[in-house]
Amino acid sequence: xxxRIGWSAALIASVFALGVAGCGGDGDEAxxxxxxxxxxxxxxxxxxxxxxxxxxxxxxxxxxAKIRVDQINEQGGVDxxxxxxxxxxxxxxxxxxxxxCATTLLEDGADIVFVTCDVDFATPVVQETISQGTxxxxxxxxxxxxxxxxxxxQGKLAFSFxxxxxxxxxxxxxxxxxxxxxxxxxxxxxxxxxxQNVVQAFEARFTELGGEIVARETYATGADNVDAAVSRLNAxxxxxxxxxxxxxxxPALVSGLRALGDETPILNSWAGDGTYWVTxxxxxxxxxxxxxxxxxxxDPSDEVRELIDALTQAGAQPGTGGFxxxxxxxxxxxxxxxxxxGSTEGDALASELEQFEDVETVSGNVNFSPELHSVFGRxxxxxxxxxxxxxxxxxxxxxxxxxx
Amino acid sequence: MSRFRPLVxxxxxxxxxxxxxLMATVVSRSTQIYVLQAIVxxxxxxxxxVFVGNSGVLSFGQISFxxxxxxxxxxMTVPLVLKGAILRDLFPILRDHELGNVASLVLAAGVxxxxxxxxxxxxxxxxxxxxxxxxxAVLEITNNLLREWTAIGxxxxxxxxxxxxxxxxxxxxxxxxxxxVAYAYQRSRFGRRLRATRExxxxxxxxxxxxxxxxxxxxxxxxxxxxxAGGLYVHMLGSISTGQVYLELTFLTLAMLVVxxxxxxxxxxxxxxxxxxLDSFLAEAERGALPNGSRLVVVGALMALILVLRPSGIxxxxxxxx
Numbered sequence: 001x002x003x004r005i006g007w008s009a010a011l012i013a014s015v016f017a018l019g020v021a022g023c024g025g026d027g028d029e030a031x032x033x034x035x036x037x038x039x040x041x042x043x044x045x046x047x048x049x050x051x052x053x054x055x056x057x058x059x060x061x062x063x064x065a066k067i068r069v070d071q072i073n074e075q076g077g078v079d080x081x082x083x084x085x086x087x088x089x090x091x092x093x094x095x096x097x098x099x100x101c102a103t104t105l106l107e108d109g110a111d112i113v114f115v116t117c118d119v120d121f122a123t124p125v126v127q128e129t130i131s132q133g134t135x136x137x138x139x140x141x142x143x144x145x146x147x148x149x150x151x152x153x154q155g156k157l158a159f160s161f162x163x164x165x166x167x168x169x170x171x172x173x174x175x176x177x178x179x180x181x182x183x184x185x186x187x188x189x190x191x192x193x194x195x196q197n198v199v200q201a202f203e204a205r206f207t208e209l210g211g212e213i214v215a216r217e218t219y220a221t222g223a224d225n226v227d228a229a230v231s232r233l234n235a236x237x238x239x240x241x242x243x244x245x246x247x248x249x250x251p252a253l254v255s256g257l258r259a260l261g262d263e264t265p266i267l268n269s270w271a272g273d274g275t276y277w278v279t280x281x282x283x284x285x286x287x288x289x290x291x292x293x294x295x296x297x298x299d300p301s302d303e304v305r306e307l308i309d310a311l312t313q314a315g316a317q318p319g320t321g322g323f324x325x326x327x328x329x330x331x332x333x334x335x336x337x338x339x340x341x342g343s344t345e346g347d348a349l350a351s352e353l354e355q356f357e358d359v360e361t362v363s364g365n366v367n368f369s370p371e372l373h374s375v376f377g378r379x380x381x382x383x384x385x386x387x388x389x390x391x392x393x394x395x396x397x398x399x400x401x402x403x404x
Numbered sequence: 405m406s407r408f409r410p411l412v413x414x415x416x417x418x419x420x421x422x423x424x425x426l427m428a429t430v431v432s433r434s435t436q437i438y439v440l441q442a443i444v445x446x447x448x449x450x451x452x453x454v455f456v457g458n459s460g461v462l463s464f465g466q467i468s469f470x471x472x473x474x475x476x477x478x479x480m481t482v483p484l485v486l487k488g489a490i491l492r493d494l495f496p497i498l499r500d501h502e503l504g505n506v507a508s509l510v511l512a513a514g515v516x517x518x519x520x521x522x523x524x525x526x527x528x529x530x531x532x533x534x535x536x537x538x539x540x541a542v543l544e545i546t547n548n549l550l551r552e553w554t555a556i557g558x559x560x561x562x563x564x565x566x567x568x569x570x571x572x573x574x575x576x577x578x579x580x581x582x583x584x585v586a587y588a589y590q591r592s593r594f595g596r597r598l599r600a601t602r603e604x605x606x607x608x609x610x611x612x613x614x615x616x617x618x619x620x621x622x623x624x625x626x627x628x629x630x631x632x633a634g635g636l637y638v639h640m641l642g643s644i645s646t647g648q649v650y651l652e653l654t655f656l657t658l659a660m661l662v663v664x665x666x667x668x669x670x671x672x673x674x675x676x677x678x679x680x681x682l683d684s685f686l687a688e689a690e691r692g693a694l695p696n697g698s699r700l701v702v703v704g705a706l707m708a709l710i711l712v713l714r715p716s717g718i719x720x721x722x723x724x725x726x
Contacts, residue, residue, distance in 0.1 A: 051696045089691050095641050095648055096441050097687050103434035120562035123643040127564065150564060152486045190552075191560045220551065220560050222647065 041082040042337065042344055044069075044330075045110025047101040047125045052092025053221075053247050056276060056319050057117040061139040061326030062087065063316035064307060065114070068327040068362070078334050079342050086110060093121040102128035111344035112137060112333060117162065117322065119145040120192045130157040135346045137333060138162060140292075140325035142194045142270065147373030155373070157346045159353050161329035161366065162322075163292075164374040165194050165244075168269050169201025170398035171380050172242065172290055176202075176267055177209045178396070181239035185215035185264075187229055187253060189245040191222065197404060198244035198269045204402035206242075214238045221247045230256035244269040251277050258282040273320035278388045285387060290380040291321035292363055294392035299381065303362055321381060328363025335359055376401055408726070414587045416724035417673035418580055421446055424677060425576030436572070442680030443575040444636050446673055447582045448653075449660045451629030453672035454586050455622045456661065458595055460602035461531055463623075464654055465523070465539030466630050468546035471649035472519050473512030473631025474638040475550055475557045478566040481508045481639070486565055493554035505569045509578070509635040516631015517624050519546075524623040528616050531605075543654060551646045562645040563638075570640035578636045582629050586669055589625060598622050602667075652700070656683065659707040665717025670724045675717060679703060 046065070048058040062085075069083045077083060086108060088101035093116055102125040105113055113129040115122040117140040129136040130151060138146050140162035148155035176184065184206055189195040203213055215236035219229040226249045233241055234257060241264050243253060250272050257264065265286045273291040278284040293304045295318045307327060311318055332353070337344060339352040356368040364378045377397070384393040421443060428439040452466045479491065480503040487499055503511060527538045551560050570578070589595045598618040600608040605615060638644045656679070664675020686699040710717060 091687065091690055091696060094687075095643060095645075096437055099641070100434045100437050103432070103437065107432060107434060120645060123562045123564045124641065127568075127642050131568075150490060152483065152565060193561050223548070223551065 039081060041084045042078060042112075043108075043110050044083060044085045044112050044114060044333070045102075045105030045108070046085055046087045046114040047090050047098060047105060047116065048087060048114075049091070049093055049116050049121070050089045052090075054093060054116045054118060054121055056246070056274070057140060057322050060311070060316065060318035060320060060323030061117065061329075062114075063311055063314065063326070064318070064323040065139065065326035065330050067307065067310050067314065068330040072330070072334060078337050081342070083330070083334070090116060090121075090125070093124075095124040098122075098124040099128050101125060106132055106134060110134070112349070114139060114329070115141075117141055117325075118192055118194060119143055119150060119160075122146075123150075126151060126158050130154040130346070133157070133346045135159070135333075135344075135349045137329055139329040140270075140322045141374065142168060143197055144372055144374055145193055148371065156350050156354075156370075158373060159350070159368065160374040161325050161332055161361070161363065162374055163270070163378050163380075164372065164376045164401065165197035165269075166201040166401045166404055167376040167378070167398045168290060168380070169198040169203075169244070169404075170205040170400060170402055171396045172198070172267055172269065173202045173205035173209060173211070174399060175288070175290065175382055175396045176206060176240055176242070177211065179240075179265075181211070181265065183212045183214045183237070183239045185233050185236040185238035185241045186213060186217065187233055187241055187243040187245075188216070188218045189243065189249055190218050190220045191247075195244040195269075195271065198271075199242060200404040201402050202242050204404055205398075205400065208400075208402070219249060219253075221245075221249050226252045227256060229253070230260070233257060234260045234262045238264060240264065241266045243267075244271050246271040246277075251279050254284055254287060255279040255282055258285065270320070270322060273322065273383065274318075275385060275388060275390050276319040278385070280388070283388045284385050287385040288393070289383050289385075290396065291383060292324040292378075292381065293321035294381050294383055294390075295319065295321055295323075296383070296390045296392060298392040300392070300395075307362065321383075324363040328361035328366070331361035331363075332356070332359060332366055335361075410587075410591065412726050413669070413723040414584070417450075417583050417587075417670055420673055420677060421576055421579050421583065425572050428572035428575070438680075438684040440570065440572065440575050440640050442677055442684070443572075443579050444570065444633060444640055445657065445660065445680045446676040447579045447633035447636055448630065448657050449664070449672045449676035450579075450582050450586050450669065451626055451633050452657055452661055453666070453669060454589060454629060455619075455626035456658075457667050457669075457672065458590060458598045458602065458622055459619050460667075461619065462536045462658075463539040464536060464658070465542035465546075466626060467649055467654040467657065468543045469516035469520055469627040469630035470634035470637065470653070471546055471550060471646065473516045473634030474644050474649055475563065475634075476515040476631070477508040477512040477635035478563045478638040478644050479557055480511060481505065481567050482563070482565050490565065491554075491558060491563075493559075494557075495555050498556065505567065505574075505639065508639075509632055512635030513628045513632035516634065517628030519631075520627020521620075521624045524620045524627070528619040528623055531615075543650070547646055547650050558645075560646065562643050564643045566638050566642050566644065568639060568642040570636050575636060575640065578632070582632065583669065583673065585625070585629060586672075589622070590669065594618060594621055655700075656703065659703055661717075662707050663710050663717055665719035665721040667716070667721035668719055668723045671717045671719040671721055674719050678718070679706075682706070 141160035146160035665671025
């Protein structure tokens with residue numbers, strides 16, 4: 001009997017010790033964490049997803065932010081203080097590990113914490129960060145949820161430099177109307193708020209313009225029901241299929257329709273930017289998406305093309321235009337710190353950000369308000385994909401931000 | 405010696421949990437999250453053990469009761485002033501009321517128990533492979549209901565703003581309660597009857613034991629404890645989505661039970677703590693040298709290895725003895 005106790009106890013003790021040792025700091029380390037000196041570097045903690053579902057969005061944004069930070073530091077930093085980025089991988093945003101990331105970054109002295117580009121996945125990190133009075137910034141969350149609407153009073157400390165979905169959906173409707181498309185079939189991925197809000201905003205603006213919705217289908221990432229939605233969409237007589245989706249459902253939806261011989265134009269949001277997801281057989285055709293920047297070498301902005309060149313040289317060629325929001329978010333945060341006389345205190349920065357009115361960043365002019373902590377009024381690039389080749393088609397701006 | 409047996413059998417697991425709880429108070433906040441997760445995992449695994457361990461019937465459905473409890477406790481504790489804005493489609497009775505922490509945990513246990521009773525009535529007549537598949541169906545149904553039905557929860561999106569009340573104290577006390585209930589059950593005549601049906605169903609029936617009734621009782625108790633564990637879980641995380649209480653958690657908790665020893669309370673506690681620690685260690689290692697995904701591969705391999713080398717788990721499926 002004694003042997004059995006020894007067996008179990010030794011195993012528990014060793015495994016638990018191993019686990020705790022591997023999990024990082026102890027109380028002393030935590031106590032040793034202090035506020036950085038006012039003249040020391042400003043630390044941006046970045047909780048990103050390196051290989052999970054959000055990796056195609058987080059990776060380029062982080063890479064562009066690093067380049068922007070280097071450029072700012074070369075020009076003397078923020079009032080003499082350098083910026084530095086410390087990262088932590090949330091590993092596909094598993095909630096406990098994401099929270100560990102947030103606490104680790106904060107324990108290591110992060111002044112501001114950047115989060116992954118979806119509010120549902122980002123929630124554990126955002127809640128942990130703002131509960132400790134630190135500013136949480138998303139480079140490209142695309143809903144109005146990154147702020148008081150989702151996080152209540154503490155949401156004052158949460159901002160996104162992504163476009164608010166209502167604005168993006170409205171811009172998509174303007175584009176569809178300009179193309180002469182008068183009827184639309186909606187395909188909503190219900191897995192995250194951003195996907196849903198884009199399609200809802202499209203519907204609101206498209207019908208306001210006089211368009212007709214002829215079908216409404218839903219599917220969800222992880223629910224294995226996109227093929228059924230494809231079959232029903234194929235039966236719909238529409239000028240355009242409108243969706244907002246990424247992940248595995250994007251190629252499944254597009255190739256599913258094309259494999260059935262359905263060549264109806266498909267219009268997607270920024271979620272469906274890039275060509276990293278396209279299928280060879282059948283190839284992607286008649287496909288359109290609105291985004292921050294064209295990654296196909298033909299963006300109209302010199303500054304954007306230069307940033308893409310720098311990223312490519314650094315071995316981080318962007319897959320989607322979302323990279324630009326990473327650099328733009330750094331610009332915005334730097335401006336807020338300058339306006340707050342060098343303070344990195346959460347409340348002070350949030351108060352400055354809420355007063356942003358057409359603040360220039362590399363990703364365009366940024367507006368925030370006490371109610372809306374995501375960007376609206378941005379000019380979108382429209383990209384077109386034919387035979388798996390993407391190109392810049394033109395620009396579109398939302399004329400109204402519809403209530404949904 | 406036998407006079408002290410209950411003390412040892414209950415005291416051993418309890419001491420381990422108290423030790424983990426004390427550890428949670430002295431480590432850094434980031435490590436504390438891992439330790440709290442391990443403690444809450446003990447609650448889930450012990451809750452699963454109450455049915456699976458005592459009946460010998462494998463169930464893939466217990467995490468659906470964890471999910472139901474987690475969403476019930478979570479939805480009812482989101483501050484009322486924000487609930488209307490972020491959960492607009494809820495039934496009015498859910499949208500217009502708010503519960504405190506303890507009440508939400510009681511509700512979570514109730515929801516888990518009632519749900520288990522509803523599905524257990526027909527399913528507890530099954531055994532073997534049929535029971536496994538049927539309980540898996542329960543997991544699927546629950547997951548899809550929670551994911552699609554926005555009148556009872558956030559649907560496919562993440563439920564946020566749940567008060568993070570499961571600290572070291574509440575986690576430890578909550579898990580001790582689960583362990584005490586599980587031990588009281590297994591020492592009761594109901595627990596003994598159920599274990600009799602596990603060892604020899606024909607003999608058990610011959611002495612007048614109703615297999616269906618005994619299994620149903622354990623299933624409902626397990627469902628209630630799972631719901632309670634779900635409540636602790638959501639109050640530890642502060643947010644929850646349906647994906648977090650689905651297949652991966654089902655696999656992980658069953659692996660904990662198998663690795664520890666399926667047929668003892670001691671095994672459930674040892675398995676939950678040791679696999680949690682290993683899981684956390686591997687999660688950290690994945691940030692460095694190990695490729696992503698190694699965690700589940702290693703835990704899966706460990707489970708297979710234990711099944712081959714020590715089929716009764718690292719405790720041999722026996723309670724702690726001195």
